[in-house]
Amino acid sequence: MNLVENIRESLRSIQGNLLRTILTGLIISIGIMSLVGILTAVDSMKHSLTQTFSSLGANAFDIRRKGFNNRGSQGGRMEKIYPQISYQQATEYKDRMSDNAVVSLSAFISGATVVKSTTEKTNPNINIVGGDENYLQTQNLNLARGRGFSSFEHEFGSNVAIIGDEIKSTLFKDREAIGEYLTFLGRRFKVVGQLEAKGSSMGGSGDRRIIIPLETGRQIPRPGGSQLNYDIKTAIPQPEELNYVMGEATGIMRNVRGDALGLEESFEIRRSDSAIQTLEEISGYLKVGGFVIGFITLLGASVGLMNIMMVSVNERTREIGVRKALGATAVQIRQQFLIEAIVICILGGFVGIFLGIMMGNGIASLIGEGGFIVPWLWVVVGLTICVAVGVISGYYPAFKASKLDPIDSLRYE
Structure with a gap:
């Protein structure tokens, strides 16, 4: 079972448990939405206020x-x-x-x-x-x-x-x-x-x-x-x-x-431009606070993802035993579960990033007029965090699955 086949098998597993995948992705989406949304709102408000200060001689x-x-x-x-x-x-x-x-x-x-x-x-x-x-x-x-x-x-x-x-x-x-x-x-x-x-x-x-x-x-x-x-x-x-x-x-x-x-x-x-300098300082604190809040939300999402992946391992114990009996190695089993976790996180991440951008610009538009901002830096950071959460949350369940004994797995009811 090579990497490509592992990816296909992971996608089939995700498709076969679509409702669970959607609920798990929503957990990640909410975490990413809070992170990207807050940081987008800060950037958008900063852009709007900078334009206002510039028009006042800043x-x-x-x-x-x-x-x-x-x-x-x-x-x-x-x-x-x-x-x-x-x-x-x-x-x-x-x-x-x-x-x-x-x-x-x-x-x-x-x-x-x-x-x-x-x-x-x-x-x-x-x-x-x-x-x-x-x-x-x-x-x-x-x-x-x-x-x-x-x-x-x-x-x-x-x-x-x-x-x-x-x-x-x-x-x-x-x-x-x-x-x-x-x-x-x-x-x-x-x-x-x-x-x-x-x-x-x-x-x-x-x-x-x-x-x-x-x-x-x-x-x-x-x-x-x-x-x-x-x-x-x-x-x-x-x-x-x-x-x-x-x-x-x-x-x-x-x-x-x-x-x-x-x-x-x-x-x-x-x-x-003393007003802009003060704004830079305040927005820096807001970004730190927003990142901390988003990180805490993502931490809760990663725990939820790990719990769901553990349930998935228990449900598919017999499947793991069959794969091992057919020659799948521990590395391949671990790889399959890691890929599933990462794909779920990335799918949830894309949804969360989209919702976060819309939420951030929406909040900023309530405060003042400003252009629509797509914070590419935070998009990249959000996707990176999604992959990291997928690896961290999926590693232990994948490791546990790779260590199952094939004979005991085949007997599992």
Whole structure:
């Protein structure tokens, strides 16, 4: 009896005990379904949340001069003050990075500003920001009404503005703001756009913001003749490339700023993906917990499979005696029972993997929108575990069957 004949005999035995095979396969299916389902759900939720965080700017980083928020001395030692990032430096960086990322330049023009319309005025709590053509995109700001700035308005510094939702409610109340005029910082601006309301997600400050073209902001005189400090935000399509692009950006910015070799940078880079990093850590714990739960379920399934295989050995004692009398060796008998256990596990595993994928994606879809995920890694792991369970659960019954005495087996009732 060779290996091929053993496989055929095992399949015939499985077919002859179809109901028992189905029930045994269901035990394995439930175990694999719990394992693959939990891990698929974690991966799917992670994918969905990663996309959400990316849309909130998690795939970006900011560049500012080092020590821009210094508050004097620390520990009795005065902190070093680095020069501000000039407009020439910011534009040079933007030009050199434009092939690999979307770069926006912005500058804080004024805070605690009073803004007036023809009939109303705000409290002195409005922030004025100058932004370039990529500012709305990199800051993930959406327009509720109106339009963004045109290329002409950006290039020549036109007096146009995009206002926050609270400013519209304060100055224009029940009438349309688009096309109206505002006065602030000694200039008259035409409203061309209105931002979507941010509400409490930004402490309300996002709704008290006015955006003007960066070139317009550069033309507005600064108190005491001080220079604007430019903020640089770099966004990339794929969050997993963030470290690589940050390294490239560091090299370009050092060159642009003229930082000598061996000296520290005169600027600092701040990642915007802390949410994704936290998610990675949490999902790692969830995967460990899911694997442990699935493993415990599979352990119970393997015990059930071993019990059923033991029953099968007892039921087929006379059959084993006949095979041995006809010349079957102990190895061939052991091989036959092992093959049966492995085939049952694989069949149950395929069903469990399918149900697990559907269950995992179903759970994830209840939490947030995301693409349908097939976790190939966990599919391979699941099938590997199925084979391992089949070998472990089937070995002892197969070993017991191979050791039966043919004469005693033929007498067995």
